[in-house]
Amino acid sequence: MERKKLGLIINPIAGLGGSVGLKGTDGVSEEAIHRGAIPRAEERTQRALTELLANKNQVIVYTGPGSLGGRIAKQMGFPYVVDGALSDGHTTGKTTQDLVRWLQQQDVDLVLFAGGDGTARDIYAAAKASTVFLGIPAGVKIHSPVYAVNPSAAGALANLYLTGKVTKTSEQEVVDIDENQYRHDIINTKLYGYLTIPMEHAYTQNRKCASPPSEATAMETIAARVVDDMEPDTYYLIGAGTTTRAIMQELGLAHTLIGVDIVCNKKLVAKDVYGKQIMQYIRGKKAKLVVTITGGQGFLFGRGNQQLTPEVIKKVGKDNLIILATKDKLFQLRGQPLLVDTGNAELDQKLSGFYRIICSYYETAVGKVATN
């Protein structure tokens, strides 16, 4: 049987800052070591790879040398291949990106990476949409849902995916917090993009009800609803996100995954626009704003779509907001309100209230929008 190719990337400095109170590791790894921090990414990777030991001989690990993954792969007895162009020692975000590119050239089936949000950002910078990734949580900040809940869960899911028992994938957000602001107790996440990861729970036949549609199908039905309801001569601002992207795909238009595009009469008017640019298009015109939940924390505005400035939102108006979310995404909030942080407190208050959130062609859910 052909062996599966498992890509492995360990960020050796992931998690150093947290254990010594530095609230992150970006740019402070030397200080962290000085304070006595002990690297733990390799130990967490070992826990993940333990889940794959039973199928060790059905897998070849492709990785970087030494602390980047080669050392642990050898130690655990996995057949492995190392990227000869890299060297162990002082590694940076560029090292991670180079390794991602090499792994993609090797056409690996899955890339397991150990780190935090910063590592996920570096991964994303070099990732192709067709590559499947999965994060082993080892960093200080883990807000991106590309990470499994713990190292063992990451290994177990990787094993299921490589043995073909899990076949579905989904796109999950890569978000990160500005660490400098975080050290001053200001939490400001930003959406960087999406990585494709294996779906953790495949829906199976349930004797009490039929299996629900997949996330992708749900997005298609939402998009179909929005497109079918589009009014003529109205400017639709399509916000960031995979759910909103489905609208552009339904229309057959190019789109910006983490930006704002403008559509009118079902044609693309402008791509990846922001603030003042948007105002130039919609001033004096009828406009609607299509948004979904972004930023990993249930935000509608303020995390991942800062291109939608208070001026733009005010111009569009509360009544012209079209909010989309699949049931899966919405239910992750467990009834907590969708949050707004436009930067204008008065506008945030005006936006607060109950909205109908489109979650499939004929279904909406009542959601509360609030400032906290």
Add this chain to the structure above:
Amino acid sequence: MEMKRIDRSQKVRVGFHEAKWDEAIIYELSKPGERGILVPKADKKVVDAVGNGVSMLPKGLRRKQAVNLPELSQNHVLRHYMRLSQETLGADVNIEIGQGTCTMKYSPKINEQLARGIFDLHPEQDPSTAQGIMEIFHETDKYMQEISGMSRFTFQPGGGSQGLFTMGSIVKAYMNSKGETRDEFITTIYSHPSDAAAPALKGYKIIYLQPDPKTGVPDLEAFKAVCTERTAGFIQANPEDTGLYNSNIAKFVKYAHKMGALCCYDQANGNAVLGVARAKEAGFDMCHFNLHKTFSTPHGCGGPACGATGVRAGLEEFLPAPLIDFDGKKYFFNYKFENKKFGVHKVRAYYGVAPVVLKTYCWIRSLGPNGLYQVTKTAVLNNNYMFKKMLEIPGISAFYITDDNQRVEQCRYTMEKIYKDTGVSTTDIQRRMMDFGMHYWTSHHPFFLPEPITLEPTESPSKEDIDEYVNTLKYVFKECYDNPEYVKSAPHSSTTHQVDESVMDDPKKWATSWKVYLRKYK
């Protein structure tokens, strides 16, 4: 050798193992020419008088090819089905607490025996020869009216979802009769998925109310924000599947009426309110009950069942027809009541599953009004005892615990902490509980709460039964920490071990019938 008493101190059934026969499909057991019954040849005088038996059949009804039935002897048929029956985990053999929302109470066998007496009845036989069962239908209708406060019931819906469909149909019929073109229906996330699906089938757009994150029940202000002149109906289970009762339900109903909508009460969780609260007093226009749940008939794993549906005065004309009425001398099928233009007419053939209605009648009669109230009291007591014991298990919690709410007849717990600590999920537990001869249920999909567990004891189990179930869960949850791989790879003592579910995602691997299976797989 010294004889000792058998040690019964083990509280958890660790020695359980399901029967495993590796039994073939009955077609694979077929042997050409093997017979169970040899029909004797007719006497020559009979043949001379009436000819060959087959020749009496109209030409159009005669088979052109031999019938494709398996050929087995009687003892082979008996053995086959007895073996299959041993490979199931039915309600008669396990402590049926784990199937939350199913209301798996004891179904009295005496009622099954009584129901056998009517198996030879045919729905199309002359009503004059079926007066007894018609009286049963009529009387049971009156009992359901008294239990709910509604004016009239139909037993035509074949199950709970069809009862919900009937209510959605009645709303549509009513609105059509008023010339209204309302196109929206409101329900809640924790109501059964059919509460949304049924009105959707009638063409309504569905609006879901989410639970308030603190109280777990829908917020009235959220409801008011979306209940408008476009709303045709509002439907909710109360209590919902979390076991929480919305004590403001009458306010929801009042507001819906103010906006001109009709209100439908999904009483699938009726075991929580018998003799305590009625649809009528809350203002509902209609309600349904699952006779196979609340009324014990039993929950037959897909049937036979009945979603008895009742309406308030003024809506009877929209009920499916016929209803069974009494004219002072005899029981008859009444078609005159229905609104010929707008009525629902039919949701299913005939009038309802007679044995199910009969067993409901028997169950109600054997308990009486005070007995029904005791059913609810005991069910709620059992659940609250279990709730307390469950929350003592490390890693188990429930959402929406405030100072002034309690669970009613069931509860949705979460094992999220255990999952985060060990990687063992609620679906892993579901499989592992089978190793102790027990069911366990999670939630409808998609999960609104993480790693959910939904349990409903009903009034049937004793304290010892509940203790055994909880102790078994405790044992398994401890295994999650001690030996998570063993739990994840369960079941180990079941008829079938863990099935590769990846095939479910690939339609090319499905075989939907025996013929398809033979064609696809050589």
